[in-house]
Structure formats: structure tokens, C-alpha cells
Amino acid sequence: MSFINYKTVNKNNTTYLYCYGSWRVNTIDKVEKNLLKLKISNKLVIDAKEIKELDSSGALLLFLVQKNALESGVNAEIVNLTPKQERLLEIIKSNFIQESKPFKVKEDFLADIGRSTVDVIKYLIEFIGFIGELFIRTLDIFKKPRNFRIKETVYFIQSTGINALPIIGMTSFLVGVVIAYQTIVQLSKFGADIFVVDASSISIARELGPMITAIVVAGRSASSFTAEIGAMKLTEEIDAMKTMGFMPFFFLVIPRVTALVIALPILIFFSDIVGIFGSMIATNAQIGLSFDIFINRLYEVLALKHYVIGILKGPFFAIIIALIGVFHGLRVSQDTESIGKETTQSVVNAIFFVIVCDALFSVIFTELGI
Amino acid sequence: MKSVIKVENLVTKFGSKVVHNGVNLDVKEGQIYAILGESGSGKSVLVKEIIMLLKPTAGDIYIFGKNIKNLTSKEVQKLKQEWGVLFQFGALFTSLSVANNIAFLLKEYTKLSKKMINYIIDEKLEMVGLDASVKYLYPHELSGGMIKRAALARTLALDPKLLFLDEPTSGLDPVGARGFDELISNLRDILDLTIVMITHDLDTIHNIVDEMSILADQKVVAEGTLEEILKSDHPFVQKFFKNEYVNKRLKNV
Ligand SMILES: Nc1ncnc2c1ncn2[C@@H]1O[C@H](COP(=O)(O)OP(=O)(O)O)[C@@H](O)[C@H]1O
Numbered sequence: 303m304s305f306i307n308y309k310t311v312n313k314n315n316t317t318y319l320y321c322y323g324s325w326r327v328n329t330i331d332k333v334e335k336n337l338l339k340l341k342i343s344n345k346l347v348i349d350a351k352e353i354k355e356l357d358s359s360g361a362l363l364l365f366l367v368q369k370n371a372l373e374s375g376v377n378a379e380i381v382n383l384t385p386k387q388e389r390l391l392e393i394i395k396s397n398f399i400q401e402s403k404p405f406k407v408k409e410d411f412l413a414d415i416g417r418s419t420v421d422v423i424k425y426l427i428e429f430i431g432f433i434g435e436l437f438i439r440t441l442d443i444f445k446k447p448r449n450f451r452i453k454e455t456v457y458f459i460q461s462t463g464i465n466a467l468p469i470i471g472m473t474s475f476l477v478g479v480v481i482a483y484q485t486i487v488q489l490s491k492f493g494a495d496i497f498v499v500d501a502s503s504i505s506i507a508r509e510l511g512p513m514i515t516a517i518v519v520a521g522r523s524a525s526s527f528t529a530e531i532g533a534m535k536l537t538e539e540i541d542a543m544k545t546m547g548f549m550p551f552f553f554l555v556i557p558r559v560t561a562l563v564i565a566l567p568i569l570i571f572f573s574d575i576v577g578i579f580g581s582m583i584a585t586n587a588q589i590g591l592s593f594d595i596f597i598n599r600l601y602e603v604l605a606l607k608h609y610v611i612g613i614l615k616g617p618f619f620a621i622i623i624a625l626i627g628v629f630h631g632l633r634v635s636q637d638t639e640s641i642g643k644e645t646t647q648s649v650v651n652a653i654f655f656v657i658v659c660d661a662l663f664s665v666i667f668t669e670l671g672i
Numbered sequence: 673m674k675s676v677i678k679v680e681n682l683v684t685k686f687g688s689k690v691v692h693n694g695v696n697l698d699v700k701e702g703q704i705y706a707i708l709g710e711s712g713s714g715k716s717v718l719v720k721e722i723i724m725l726l727k728p729t730a731g732d733i734y735i736f737g738k739n740i741k742n743l744t745s746k747e748v749q750k751l752k753q754e755w756g757v758l759f760q761f762g763a764l765f766t767s768l769s770v771a772n773n774i775a776f777l778l779k780e781y782t783k784l785s786k787k788m789i790n791y792i793i794d795e796k797l798e799m800v801g802l803d804a805s806v807k808y809l810y811p812h813e814l815s816g817g818m819i820k821r822a823a824l825a826r827t828l829a830l831d832p833k834l835l836f837l838d839e840p841t842s843g844l845d846p847v848g849a850r851g852f853d854e855l856i857s858n859l860r861d862i863l864d865l866t867i868v869m870i871t872h873d874l875d876t877i878h879n880i881v882d883e884m885s886i887l888a889d890q891k892v893v894a895e896g897t898l899e900e901i902l903k904s905d906h907p908f909v910q911k912f913f914k915n916e917y918v919n920k921r922l923k924n925v
């Protein structure tokens with residue numbers, strides 16, 4: 303079978319290296335290290351007579367052994383090759399490069415820090431530029447409404463809004479249940495059970511509804527925007543579009559942003575209802591508060607402003623999510639790996655900036671006393 | 673000469689669509705063998721069946737004399753190290769540098785030292801006519817022709833006995849394409865390769881192909897050397913080889 307071996311014999315002040323068997327890439331690994339360390343003090347003769355099979359890597363190894371010997375000032379030759387093997391060796395020789403640097407380039411730690419810092423700054427500058435372009439293109443649309451793609455927009459309302467209803471419904475319901483449960487446990491210590499309605503409904507309408515919705519949508523849509531646009535970038539579809547004179551902004555960006563700006567407030571509205579419904583069920587199960595009483599109390603405590611504030615956040619969150627999703631999609635470079643990287647980043651950044659934005663709103667509304 | 677690939681009565685259906693209906697062909701050791709046919713005639717599907725990416729609906733394929741239906745998974749694994757496939761668009765791993773693309777198989781299937789692997793990488797790159805500095809680059813930094821060459825270098829990493837090439841010269845400039853032909857023919861001579869290629873390139877067919885088969889009407893309608901093929905009066909052969917442009921170029925056949 304495929305074996306490889308060699309034997310060294312010293313004779314007449316000459317070292318003979320007898321080679322046997324199959325010198326192939328998957329067999330030479332057993333002897334390669336020893337052969338490359340071979341020390342010869344006099345003359346070296348490599349006898350290839352018994353080599354059954356020689357492939358290019360095997361020939362390369364023979365050549366390296368010869369070369370090492372020659373470099374240490376020893377006369378070395380390879381004998382008894384078949385004409386074909388001779389030719390192979392010839393080609394190996396002619397293709398050999400003297401200085402071969404190893405192919406793994408190690409990065410400097412400081413260089414790494416520097417590069418990441420520059421990357422972050424570049425990212426911010428690019429993103430601001432992107433927002434600027436979006437602004438100008440949006441103005442263009444007002445000037446020339448024909449550029450607004452209604453069909454695409456409707457499609458994205460469907461895929462980002464309507465298709466998200468089940469998961470948002472489930473999440474909101476569960477959060478509503480949990481909030482009510484936890485609140486009741488605390489409030490019942492004071493015998494103030496009825497305030498569970500205030501606590502859960504206001505927190506859901508003002509904060510939790512919009513947040514849950516935005517986070518779910520960021521996970522669903524920011525990622526899909528990035529992946530869709532990234533894949534188009536990879537297959538040069540976007541370049542093709544540009545050469546045809548179509549603005550990727552009108553086709554890819556504005557429909558997605560518009561769709562999300564429309565869909566997100568509606569989703570928040572839906573999330574509020576389901577969340578409060580969840581609280582109502584939980585309250586009923588826990589302390590037996592009837593639905594009638596819950597709803598009456600709701601009328602008294604849940605002022606319209608809480609609701610409106612929650613829903614008003616929708617368009618802002620939508621713009622953040624859609625912009626980040628699309629922006630990362632356009633950042634995909636030429637390799638498939640970057641789609642994964644950009645998608646992860648777009649979801650993480652979208653959620654992060656949604657939370658930052660929500661915190662800003664909290665401060666502003668509190669300062670305004672709303 | 674020994675037969676390396678033998679396809680017998682191969683039938684392929686996708687649903688009700690019949691792609692092959694009784695395909696027979698025979699590739700001998702050391703040959704450069706071409707598969708020709710119109711777009712959609714099932715050339716790629718045929719090659720995919722031979723390299724076990726697709727299962728034929730019926731029929732037998734023998735590689736190195738063994739029916740691939742009866743191979744154990746161990747034998748399949750071994751066989752896969754003995755052939756190399758060059759995909760039409762290279763199919764380099766985009767997340768790896770050229771060097772790591774080539775090293776991939778070497779690291780996976782051998783225990784060679786880093787140093788030796790590095791020597792082999794340089795050797796292969798030179799062999800396919802790329803500068804050794806290309807090894808630090810990533811696939812997206814290469815041109816189409818460079819990708820093909822780098823992919824060929826990766827294919828050659830394990831010194832396969834059998835090479836499959838899908839349209840090796842498509843997308844190359846004419847000079848590059850002839851260089852590629854020469855390279856393939858040289859590799860065949862030096863490394864005792866058997867090469868199966870899908871091609872539309874008349875110059876390739878003329879310069880380096882030993883035998884070919886013409887796929888049409890779900891069958892091989894002609895098989896043999898260029899001279900033998902030219903005797904066929906099948907419409908595809910007529911259209912492909914016997915127009916004026918070709919007559920001028922193949923005058924000396
Ligand atoms: N996975 C598949 N499913 C269904 N049909 C296929 C599949 N792959 C190929 N085909 C069909 O088989 C035919 C042959 O395809 P292919 O072998 O790619 O042609 P070509 O000769 O141009 O390489 C085509 O009509 C194609 O539509």
C-alpha cells in the first residue's frame with residue numbers, strides 16, 4: 303500500500319539517501335521533518351530508484367533536501383529519476399521561490415486598537431453621511447412623487463408589520479401577564495391591589511409596549527434588511543441598478559423606511575392592547591378582579607397622553623431600526639462573511655439606539671412634565 | 673488504456689423533466705476529455721452526478737473501475753481526496769485568504785508542518801502562474817482570472833489524479849485562456865492527470881482536448897476525437913463546428 307520510507311547509508315565518504323515507496327502529499331508528512339533536518343557532512347546522493355509514486359509535493363520535498371545540502375556547502379545530486387519525474391522536478395525547481403514568508407501575518411496589539419478606533423469614527427461619519435443622503439432623497443421625492451415606490455412600500459408593510467403581529471402579540475401578552483403578577487405581589491402587601499391596573503396599564507402604554515415592539519422589530523426587520531441588501535450588494539445587483547440609472551435609495555431605502563414608519567406605530571397600538579389584556583387576565587386569575595372593574599379603572603387612570611406618548615415613539619424607533627438595517631446592508635463588502643457580521647451588528651446597534659432614544663424621550667417628557 | 677470514468681445508461685429526471693435519458697461515456701486514463709452541449713443540455717448535472725453531488729435517477733457510474741453506488745462511506749471519503757473539482761466561478765472560501773484556501777485541504781488531510789505547507793502553497797501558486805504575494809489576498813481582492821487560477825491551485829493542493837473543470841476558460845481574456853490551456857495540458861503531462869472539462873471554447877477543444885462527447889437530445893450523440901466528431905451530422909455538431917468562422921480556424925484539422 304502507500305508507504306514511504308528512506309534509508310541513509312554512508313559509503314566512500316558519501317551519504318546515500320535511498321527513497322522507497324509512494325512519495326505523495328498525504329504520505330510525506332511522516333518523514334518530512336526528519337528529512338529537512340538531515341545533516342550531511344560530505345557528499346549527498348539521493349537515489350530515487352525505488353520511488354513508486356512521486357507527486358509534486360513529494361518532488362518538492364526531494365528538492366528541499368537537496369537544496370538544504372547544497373546550501374550547507376555539500377555537493378548533492380538526485381539520481382535514478384524517470385524522465386517524467388525528472389521533468390516534474392525541473393518544474394518544481396523553476397517555480398521555487400527563495401524567500402517565502404509564512405502566510406499568517408500577526409497583528410500588532412496597538413495597531414489593532416488604532417484600527418478599531420479609526421473604524422468606529424469612520425462608521426459614525428459614514429452613518430451621518432447616509433442620514434444626509436436620505437434627507438436629500440426624501441426631499442427629491444416630495445419634488446417628484448413619481449419616484450415613490452408604492453408597491454415596494456406596501457410589500458414591506460406586509461413583511462415587517464403584518465407578519466410580525468403573532469410574535470409581537472405573544473410577547474406583549476406574556477409581558478403583560480408577568481407585570482401584573484409581579485405588581486400584585488408587591489401591592490397586596492399594602493392592600494392596594496386595585497392599583498395594579500394603574501401600574502400595568504401606564505407602564506405598558508408608555509414604555510413597555512413601544513419597547514417590546516421595537517426590540518422584536520429590530521430583531522426581525524433590521525436583520526432582514528441587512529441580509530437582503532447585503533446579498534444584493536454581493537451579487538452586484540445594486541451596481542447593476544445604478545448602471546441602469548435607478549437610484550438604489552428610491553428602490554431599497556425609502557420604501558423600507560416608510561413602511562416601518564407606518565407599521566411600527568400600528569404594531570405598538572396592537573402591543574398595548576394585547577399587553578393590557580394580558581394584565582387583565584393575570585389580575586383576574588390572581589385576585590379575582592372582574593374584567594368590568596378592571597376596564598372601569600382603566601378609563602379613570604390611563605390618560606390619553608400616556609397612550610399617545612407611547613405611539614409617538616413609534617416613528618422615531620422605526621427610523622432608527624430601518625436606517626441601521628439598511629445602512630449595514632450597504633456596508634457589506636465583497637465577501638459572504640461580512641453579511642453575517644453586518645447583520646449581527648445591525649441588530650445589536652438597532653436595539654442599542656432604540657434604548658438610547660427611549661431614554662432621551664423619558665428625560666424630555668419628564669422635564670416637560672408630561 | 674484503463675478507463676477512469678465510465679457512465680452507463682444514465683437517466684436523470686427532475687420531476688417530469690427529463691435531462692438525461694441513457695447517457696454513455698468513457699474517459700480513459702491520462703485523457704483530457706471535454707463535455708460539450710448547448711446551455712441546459714445537462715452538462716453540469718452530469719458532472720455533478722459523477723462527483724456525487726447529485727444522485728442519478730437510474731444508470732451506473734464507475735470511477736477507477738468501481739461503481740459509485742456500492743462504495744462505503746470510507747471509500748467515498750478516500751475517493752474525494754483523489755479528485756479535484758474546479759467550479760465555474762472558483763468557489764474559493766471567501767472568508768479565507770488565498771493561502772488558507774490552499775492550506776485548508778493540506779491541514780485537514782495531512783500532518784505536514786507549517787513550513788512545508790507554506791512551501792507547497794508557493795509552489796502551487798507559481799505552478800498556476802500567480803505571484804506568491806497573492807497568497808495574502810482575499811478572494812474579493814482578486815480578478816476573475818486570478819480567482820480561477822487560485823481555485824486551480826487549491827484544487828491541485830492534494831495532487832489529485834482526476835480533475836473536473838467547469839468552463840475553465842470562460843471569463844478569461846484570450847491570452848489568459850490560452851495560457852490556462854497550456855497550463856492544464858502541462859499539468860496533465862507532468863502529474864499524470866486525467867481531466868474532464870465542460871467547455872465551449874473552440875480553441876481549448878482544438879488545442880488540448882483528446883476526446884469529447886456531445887450532449888444533446890438527452891443523450892451523447894457523438895463521442896470521440898475532434899476528427900471523429902466532425903463526421904457526425906447531428907444538428908448541434910453542424911451548428912457548433914461547421915460554420916464559416918470555425919471552418920477558417922480549424923482548417924488544419
Ligand atoms: N436542481 C435542479 N432541479 C431541477 N432542474 C434542474 C436542476 N439542476 C438543473 N436542472 C435542469 O437541468 C437542465 C440541465 O442543467 P445544466 O446541467 O445546468 O445545464 P448545462 O448543460 O448548461 O450545464 C436544465 O434544464 C436545468 O433547468
Ligand SMILES: [Mg+2]
Nearest residue numbers: 715716717870
Ligand atoms: Mg453549466
